[in-house]
Amino acid sequence: MAPRANGIGVQVEDTKICVVMVGLPARGKSFIAQKAQRYLQWLSIDAQTFNVGNYRRTEAPHPSADFFDLGNAEGEKRRRAAAEAAMHDMLDWFRKGGVIGILDATNSTKERRKWVLDTCTKEGIEVLFVESKCDDESMIMANIRDVKLTSPDYAGQDPEQAAQDFHARIKNYEKVYKSLDEDGDENDYTYLKIMDVGSQVIINRIRDYLQSRVVYYLMNLHIRPRSVWLSRHGESLYNLDGRIGGDADLSTRGHQYAQKLPELVRDSVGEDRPLTVWTSTLKRTISTARFLPENYNQLQWKALDELDAGVCDGMTYQEIKDVYPEDFVQRDEDKYNYRYRGGESYRDVVIRLEPIIMELERSEDIIIVTHQAILRCIYAYFMKKDQSASPWMNVPLHTLIKLTPRAYGTEEQRFSADIPAVSTWRGKGSTAKHENPTAGASI
Amino acid sequence: MAPRANGIGVQVEDTKICVVMVGLPARGKSFIAQKAQRYLQWLSIDAQTFNVGNYRRTEAPHPSADFFDLGNAEGEKRRRAAAEAAMHDMLDWFRKGGVIGILDATNSTKERRKWVLDTCTKEGIEVLFVESKCDDESMIMANIRDVKLTSPDYAGQDPEQAAQDFHARIKNYEKVYKSLDEDGDENDYTYLKIMDVGSQVIINRIRDYLQSRVVYYLMNLHIRPRSVWLSRHGESLYNLDGRIGGDADLSTRGHQYAQKLPELVRDSVGEDRPLTVWTSTLKRTISTARFLPENYNQLQWKALDELDAGVCDGMTYQEIKDVYPEDFVQRDEDKYNYRYRGGESYRDVVIRLEPIIMELERSEDIIIVTHQAILRCIYAYFMKKDQSASPWMNVPLHTLIKLTPRAYGTEEQRFSADIPAVSTWRGKGSTAKHENPTAGASI
Numbered sequence: 001m002a003p004r005a006n007g008i009g010v011q012v013e014d015t016k017i018c019v020v021m022v023g024l025p026a027r028g029k030s031f032i033a034q035k036a037q038r039y040l041q042w043l044s045i046d047a048q049t050f051n052v053g054n055y056r057r058t059e060a061p062h063p064s065a066d067f068f069d070l071g072n073a074e075g076e077k078r079r080r081a082a083a084e085a086a087m088h089d090m091l092d093w094f095r096k097g098g099v100i101g102i103l104d105a106t107n108s109t110k111e112r113r114k115w116v117l118d119t120c121t122k123e124g125i126e127v128l129f130v131e132s133k134c135d136d137e138s139m140i141m142a143n144i145r146d147v148k149l150t151s152p153d154y155a156g157q158d159p160e161q162a163a164q165d166f167h168a169r170i171k172n173y174e175k176v177y178k179s180l181d182e183d184g185d186e187n188d189y190t191y192l193k194i195m196d197v198g199s200q201v202i203i204n205r206i207r208d209y210l211q212s213r214v215v216y217y218l219m220n221l222h223i224r225p226r227s228v229w230l231s232r233h234g235e236s237l238y239n240l241d242g243r244i245g246g247d248a249d250l251s252t253r254g255h256q257y258a259q260k261l262p263e264l265v266r267d268s269v270g271e272d273r274p275l276t277v278w279t280s281t282l283k284r285t286i287s288t289a290r291f292l293p294e295n296y297n298q299l300q301w302k303a304l305d306e307l308d309a310g311v312c313d314g315m316t317y318q319e320i321k322d323v324y325p326e327d328f329v330q331r332d333e334d335k336y337n338y339r340y341r342g343g344e345s346y347r348d349v350v351i352r353l354e355p356i357i358m359e360l361e362r363s364e365d366i367i368i369v370t371h372q373a374i375l376r377c378i379y380a381y382f383m384k385k386d387q388s389a390s391p392w393m394n395v396p397l398h399t400l401i402k403l404t405p406r407a408y409g410t411e412e413q414r415f416s417a418d419i420p421a422v423s424t425w426r427g428k429g430s431t432a433k434h435e436n437p438t439a440g441a442s443i
Numbered sequence: 444m445a446p447r448a449n450g451i452g453v454q455v456e457d458t459k460i461c462v463v464m465v466g467l468p469a470r471g472k473s474f475i476a477q478k479a480q481r482y483l484q485w486l487s488i489d490a491q492t493f494n495v496g497n498y499r500r501t502e503a504p505h506p507s508a509d510f511f512d513l514g515n516a517e518g519e520k521r522r523r524a525a526a527e528a529a530m531h532d533m534l535d536w537f538r539k540g541g542v543i544g545i546l547d548a549t550n551s552t553k554e555r556r557k558w559v560l561d562t563c564t565k566e567g568i569e570v571l572f573v574e575s576k577c578d579d580e581s582m583i584m585a586n587i588r589d590v591k592l593t594s595p596d597y598a599g600q601d602p603e604q605a606a607q608d609f610h611a612r613i614k615n616y617e618k619v620y621k622s623l624d625e626d627g628d629e630n631d632y633t634y635l636k637i638m639d640v641g642s643q644v645i646i647n648r649i650r651d652y653l654q655s656r657v658v659y660y661l662m663n664l665h666i667r668p669r670s671v672w673l674s675r676h677g678e679s680l681y682n683l684d685g686r687i688g689g690d691a692d693l694s695t696r697g698h699q700y701a702q703k704l705p706e707l708v709r710d711s712v713g714e715d716r717p718l719t720v721w722t723s724t725l726k727r728t729i730s731t732a733r734f735l736p737e738n739y740n741q742l743q744w745k746a747l748d749e750l751d752a753g754v755c756d757g758m759t760y761q762e763i764k765d766v767y768p769e770d771f772v773q774r775d776e777d778k779y780n781y782r783y784r785g786g787e788s789y790r791d792v793v794i795r796l797e798p799i800i801m802e803l804e805r806s807e808d809i810i811i812v813t814h815q816a817i818l819r820c821i822y823a824y825f826m827k828k829d830q831s832a833s834p835w836m837n838v839p840l841h842t843l844i845k846l847t848p849r850a851y852g853t854e855e856q857r858f859s860a861d862i863p864a865v866s867t868w869r870g871k872g873s874t875a876k877h878e879n880p881t882a883g884a885s886i
Contacts, residue, residue, distance in 0.1 A: 187643075200630075203662065204643045209805050216659055219646065247785065302791050308751075313785065342690065342756065348745050352795070362652050 015210050016094055018120045019102045022113065022131035022180055025170050026143040028197065029132055031407055032218060033104040039217055039357070042381045043350065045099050050090045052105035053153075056082035062153060065168035070176050083112070091123055100214070101125075108177040110186065117189065128211050129191035130218060131180045136196055140170075146407050197223055220362045228360060228382065229265065229275065229367035230375050230401040233284035234258050235421040238314075239397070242422075242433030245306060245313035247282050253419055257398045258288045260417045264400045265292065265367060268415050275365045278356075280304035285369045292367070303352050306371035310343025318431040332428045335391040346391050349377050357381055372424060379403075382410045392428070394437035397421035458653050459537055461563045462545045465556065465574035465623055468613050469586040471640065472575055474850055475661060476547040482660055482800070485824045486793065488542050493533045495548035496596075499525035505596060508611035513619050526555070534566055543657070544568075551620040553629065560632065571654050572634035573661060574623045579639055583613075589850050640666055663805045671803060671825065672708065672718065672810035673818050673844040676727035677701050678864040681757075682840070685865075685876030688749060688756035690725050696862055700841045701731045703860045707843045708735065708810060711858050718808045721799075723747035728812045735810070746795050749814035753786025761874040775871045778834040789834050792820050800824055815867060822846075825853045835871070837880035840864035 019036060021029040033049045040047035059078055060067060067075040083105060090101045107113050113129065120127045134140060144166055148154070154162040180191050181204065192215045193202040201219045206212050234254025238246045250258065265275065277298040279285040282305055289298065312320050312327075321328040324341070331338040339345035353374065360366060360378075368378065372395055380390040382403045400415040425437040462479060464472040476492045483490035502521055503510060510518040526548060533544045550556055556572065563570045577583060587609055591597070597605040623634050624647065635658045636645040644662045649655050677697030681689045693701065708718065720741040722728040725748055732741065755763050755770075764771040767784070774781040782788035796817065803809060803821075811821065815838055823833040825846045843858040868880040 200645065200647045202643065202645045206662075209802060212663065212805060219649075220655065302787075302794060344745075351745065355798070359652055362655060 015099065015208060016123075016125045017100045017211060017214070018090070018094075018116070018125050018127050019100060019214065020107055020113065020116050020127055020129045021102065021104050022107045022129050022191075023133060024106065024108065024173050024177055025166070026140050026148055027132040027134050028143060028223070029106075030104055030147070031223075032130060032132060032194075032221065033102045034408065035221060036100075036214065036218060037102055038381070038384050040100050040214075041384075042357075043354065044347065044387065046097065047100040047102065048090075048093055048098055049102040049104050050086040050093075052079075052082050052086045052103070053151075055085045057152060062155070062157075065165050065172060068169045068172040070172065087116070087119060091119075091125075094123065094125055100210075106173055106177075108173055110178050113180075113186070113189075126207065126211065127190065128214065129180055129189055131191065131193045132197075133179055133193060133195050134197060139197065143407075192218060194218065217358065217361070220358055222362065224364060225404075226364040227402050227404045228365075229268065230378060230403065231261065231288070231367070231369050231399070232372060232375055232395060232397055233282075233288040233369060235397050236284045239422050239424055242316045242318075242424075243314055244317075245309040245315075248284060250284055250287050253398075253421055254284070254288070256419050257417050257421070258291055260419060261288065261400070262291050262293060264415045264417055268400060268402050268413065269365075273365060275367045276363065278304060278366060278368045278370075280306065280370050280374070282306065282371070285371070289367075289369045296367075301356065303356055304368065304370045304374055307346065307349050307373035308340065308343040310340035312340050312343070316431070316433065317426060318433075321431050336387045346373065346377065346387070349373055353377055353381075383412065384409075392441055394423075394425040394441040397424065458542065458651060459566075459568045460543045460654060460657070461533070461537075461559070461568050461570050462543060462657065463550055463556065463559050463570055463572045464545065464547050465550045465572050465634075466576060467549065467551065467616050467620055468609070469583045469591055470575040470577050471586060471666070471850075472549075473547055473590070474666075475573065475575060475637075475664065476545045477851065478664060479543075479657065479661060480545060481824070481827055483543055483657075484827075485800075486797065487790070487830070489540065490543040490545065491533075491536055491541055492545040492547050493529040493536075495522075495525050495529045495546070496594075498528045500595060505598070505600075508608050508615060511612045511615040513615065530559070530562060534562075534568075537566065537568055543653075549616055549620075551616055553621050556623075556629070556632075569650065569654065570633065571657065572623055572632055574634065574636045575640075576622055576636060576638050577640060582640065586850075635661060637661065660801065660804070663801060665805070667807060668847075669807040670845050670847045671808075671821075672711065673821060673846065674704065674731070674810070674812050674842070675815060675818055675838060675840055676725075676731040676812060678840050679727045682865050682867055685759045685761075685867075686757055687760075688752040688758075691727060693727055693730050696841075696864055697727070697731070699862050700860050700864070701734055703862060704731065704812075704843070705734050705736060707858045707860055711843060711845050711856065712808075716808060718810045719806065720810050720812065721747060722812045723749065723814060723817070725749065725814070728814070732810075732812045739810075744799065746799050747811065747813045747817055750789065750792050750816035751783065751786040753783035755783050755786070759874070759876065760869060761876075764874050779830045789816065789820065789830070792816055796820055796824075826855065827852075835884055837866075837868040837884040840867065 021033055023029050030051065037047045037049050056079055066072055069075060086103065090103060094101060103116065107116065117127045144163055148166050149159050149162050180193055181187050181189065187204065190205045190207055190211060195201065198219060198221065203215055206215060234257035235251045236248045236254055237251055238248040240251055269275070274293070274295045277289050277292055277296050279289050279298065279300050281300045281302050286300065312324065327341065336346045339348060375395050376390050376393050379385065380387070385393065398417040398419045398421045402413040402415070404411040422434045423436060425435065425441060427435060427438060464476055466472050473494065480490045480492050499522055509515055512518060529546065533546060537544060546559065550559065560570050587606055591609050592602050592605050623636055624630050624632065630647065633648045633650055633654060638644065641662060641664065646658055649658060676693070677700035678694045679691045679697055680694055681691040683694055712718070717736065717738045720732050720735055720739050722732050722741065722743050724743045724745050729743065755767065770784065779789045782791060818838050819833050819836050822828065823830070825848070828836070841860040841862045841864045845856040845858065847854040865877045866879060868878065868884060870878060870881060
């Protein structure tokens with residue numbers, strides 16, 4: 001059977017890419033690396049980050065700035081050994097079927113980059129260099145404060161002294177640092193140069209579609225503070241009946257939630273700034289969002305419609321079990337991959353949500369009013385949830401979730417409307433109309 | 444009612460962008476401009492190109508190279524007047540609701556670019572400069588031969604002499620040409636610089652999502668020769684019954700078509716190069732493609748599945764008219780926008796096809812085996828068909844269509860398998876199972 005197009009619509013089996021980070025310390029390289037890995041994994045593309053610093057730390061746990069001085073032969077030897085150990089593990093991982101490996105290190109000299117390129121090329125791995133170049137002192141300091149001082153290198157040290165030491169470390173790298181293609185002799189390399197957190201990007205010699213998608217994702221990242229609010233629609237008449245799909249109206253309690261939503265949002269925003277509202281094209285989400293302030297732009301997305309249950313649309317789980325007993329069992333066995341007859345799987349939903357995620361990455365404050373399966377997929381992206389678990393997560397009705405991306409990971413807050421609603425969560429094998437979620441199902 | 448997300452998923456009402464082409468003659472500016480316009484119009488985004496050369500020609504129909512000499516005051520005056528006339532018409536068009544205007548001219552000096560920027564900014568129009576920079580002499584000559592010598596400027600002239608004159612014209616532009624941000628004093632501008640037809644691109648200060656989508660599209664264009672083959676699946680059992688949707692098997696004649704398809708493809712390729720095969724996830728397209736050579740990569744796309752007829756899936760048109768008489772009439776009144784209950788409209792299909800188009804632009808030789816409505820939408824993109832007409836086009840079964848993009852427009856060839864099949868075309872108001880298409884319905 002022919003392979004299915006994955007999330008970014010490309011047959012990845014034949015392509016292996018090593019994304020090689022380049023840049024001075026405190027330029028957000030690890031931030032970019034972890035975002036890229038999360039995005040690719042969400043799309044079912046096998047991606048892994050290899051952080052050279054972690055390899056180096058096993059030998060030199062708390063090195064001072066001197067360690068990073070080019071003149072320090074011992075330091076240079078150990079740093080080289082760390083790079084080689086990371087590369088060794090990465091190549092092993094590629095041989096076992098890895099698709100996109102991310103080499104997270106400064107890779108600040110041409111020699112080092114050439115070594116990485118030659119080593120990968122020999123193994124049939126494409127190399128995409130991604131440089132983050134930033135000369136904005138305040139941004140660098142913010143990065144040092146937010147990220148580096150919590151690094152294991154400085155565990156237990158005085159913050160002020162640590163910051164000074166880190167600055168000295170950067171100076172040592174600056175002595176040898178060459179920006180990608182600065183002298184024009186790396187112009188055959190495939191690279192993305194991100195200047196000042198995306199204010200300018202240079203894209204050189206992108207060779208295939210998968211590279212272009214990684215590049216497009218990375219060029220859309222920004223670090224301006226923002227949040228994403230997620231809510232399911234208010235309780236619907238179908239929810240009351242335990243029916244899936246359809247385009248039902250809200251129940252009385254669902255309407256109460258719609259009325260309360262503006263207050264929940266206001267309280268969670270913290271200051272007076274307008275959000276953008278995204279709903280699906282189905283009545284129950286549009287209706288739920290209808291009392292939000294008029295100065296909030298509203299947009300309906302077909303891509304936010306509920307997972308299409310195909311021939312099972314409008315049925316209860318008991319009816320599905322009665323009419324399609326084999327499908328009922330198959331779905332429980334692999335809920336992420338099971339595709340309803342004439343409908344969709346969770347995997348299909350992730351594919352159609354990819355442009356939504358891309359626009360979310362570019363955007364600032366957005367509130368999304370959508371459906372259970374859709375919310376699970378979006379939540380899994382931000383919170384890095386496993387695909388086998390995410391279709392079983394409990395996402396309660398009448399609850400507003402606020403997600404705030406930070407340098408490492410995403411912060412979550414919940415705001416309950418305190419309006420009762422049925423549970424639409426369902427345990428494996430169950431055909432109950434409404435049942436209480438088990439403890440492990442909570443997201 | 445909240446606006447619907449359009450094809451590229453963004454609410455464009457508030458955004459107006461002037462795409463300002465920059466570059467020496469024969470660098471493919473008009474090619475880029477017409478591609479961008481076609482893509483945006485296909486996505487229902489109101490886009491229009493304003494070609495300054497056309498304005499200049501009304502006053503100076505066949506100017507010699509001297510006309511473009513900076514020292515020629517009369518020439519400069521007229522060229523300035525042409526730019527002003529184009530700008531005037533473009534602003535008028537924006538005031539009437541235009542969304543993306545493309546100013547197609549060399550705009551080769553900083554002064555001219557500043558004038559365009561200031562004029563647009565005053566009207567609340569964002570400016571995106573798009574420069575095509577190319578020093579590859581053979582590419583420039585190919586462009587002169589293919590495009591410029593057929594330009595109205597040289598109508599009726601000796602080709603050799605015309606080429607020489609055109610070269611002299613370029614020299615005159617080179618005297619004053621400044622690449623975007625060459626001196627670093629245009630670094631606040633939003634721009635895309637395309638070097639040597641995409642081998643390197645620089646993207647500077649992209650400000651919003653619509654800009655980023657235009658940029659992403661333009662950076663994916665290439666000019667390597669290639670073709671796209673389109674075929675519907677072979678005749679299906681549902682086709683025989685006059686039923687829509689479903690996931691039926693092929694009829695006997697449909698299987699015959701599948702067997703003949705490799706031969707049709709081979710004859711149309713012309714030389715021995717493997718294609719990539721894209722099908723939908725439905726049986727009838729996979730089955731149709733199953734005899735294609737094994738060295739052709741095959742890929743299944745959910746995005747290529749037939750338009751979802753929702754509650755009408757599996758019905759004949761007579762049944763639809765009986766059960767949903769109002770819907771039947773509404774669909775015929777506006778077939779492009781009508782969305783089946785619980786299903787899709789043609790407009791929805793275009794939205795989900797957008798990533799397909801993007802990948803098609805990046806790719807080389809692809810054969811797509813898909814469904815009537817999907818093929819109509821893809822065909823409309825390449826052949827610039829009107830949205831109100833495209834849902835009524837006749838796309839015969841058992842026919843291979845080969846499309847070859849050229850500098851201006853797309854060439855089409857047809858290869859009939861000579862295997863009879865029912866007609867699935869339907870005229871407005873008709874409920875016939877099979878009827879002969881009217882002459883105007885042929886694509």
